[in-house]
Amino acid sequence: MTKKEYEDIPGTFVFDADRSREGYHLNMFCISLGKQVNRDAFKADPEAYLDKYPMTADQRAAILARDWNEMLRLGGNIYYTSKLAAFDGITFQDLAAMMSGMEREEYRAMMVNGGRSVEGNRYKSEWGEE
Amino acid sequence: MAHIKAGVGVSHVPAIGVAMDQGITDQPYWQPVFEGFKKSREWMKEQNPDVIFLVYNDHCTAFDASCIPTFALGAAAEFKPADEGWGPRPVPVVKNHQKLASHIAQSLILDEFDITIMNEMEVDHGLTVPLSVMYGEVDKDDEWPALVIPLAVNVVQYPAPTGNRCYNLGKAIRRAVESFDEDLNVMIFGTGGMSHQLQYKRAGLINADWDQRFLDLIAEDPVYASQIPHVEYLREAGSEGVELVMWHVMRGALDEKVKEVHRHYHVPASNTAVGHIILENEAA
């Protein structure tokens, strides 16, 4: 496999076919929560509801722990995981704050002041990652 | 003969729709966002298009991971606003110009763009927010002032179609429209963006300089703009900023040289930089 140029962006998962394959059942679980009948079923018995989706133990644990970044790492996509956040009553902006490890107010202030700068955030080497 | 006189590139941030639906557009946070659409709404009234060909992306609403068409054209009679988890938006059902939609689908396929045809589809904020910002509030029980032909583009799973492909698709759409007999004023919207990242540790990324340059290029050098590679969008405009490829479809449907009528840019709307640009063919 050739190296993927788009993987050299820090703090970012590019949702490509490899991630889509890995996260398929996790994502399909999340998107199912777009329907009220499924939200009710998941609320009533989370474990039984999750049994319907043949995901890995790690993915299941990440969902139950609401470890938003771990879900992404295991193939989740933000448009899907945000449905689980919505189920929990978490807004998109607050979810973004959680994923980037910021306090809610700190994140809001950053956005009002022009957002997170791209300077120092383009390449993994700038974050001391490889 | 049907013709395309003008195009609009515009963000489709869901929070903007929510602000309109809740009637809070004059709050200090939102006021600068909506100020920029005042002129656009007057312009829309003047132009009064019969049909809007609206290029947008579905956010896992009509299409989940089980089916990912790169280009899907709406041929149904109408498209209901979808429930995206917080109830359907209180806006009118979107009505199609079915004959023109089918004609475009046919023409595109014979022109070697193998698009998917949707005879049932709900539409999400990606389609309804651009209509709302450009027309202003329209009551749920009224009608949108124009018929709408939706074209959904996959930008959720990498890779989205290239800017080049989108630009050429725009040209093919123009050929299709201009070979339709009925005398119709067709406007084209390319939606999404501008810079934003919704996920992981770099969430909240905004790149105003890059966005402004993109607006310049879209107006003045569309061919060059269409060559911007995916990795540049992802790195410079954020992982969800890649939605901007859809603006090239709009741009390809216009003349290479156009008149810029209006432009507006503001940060932020929720997690996103919101921008729009109005372009007219010189001969229009």
Ligand SMILES: [Fe+2]
């Ligand atoms: Fe979008």
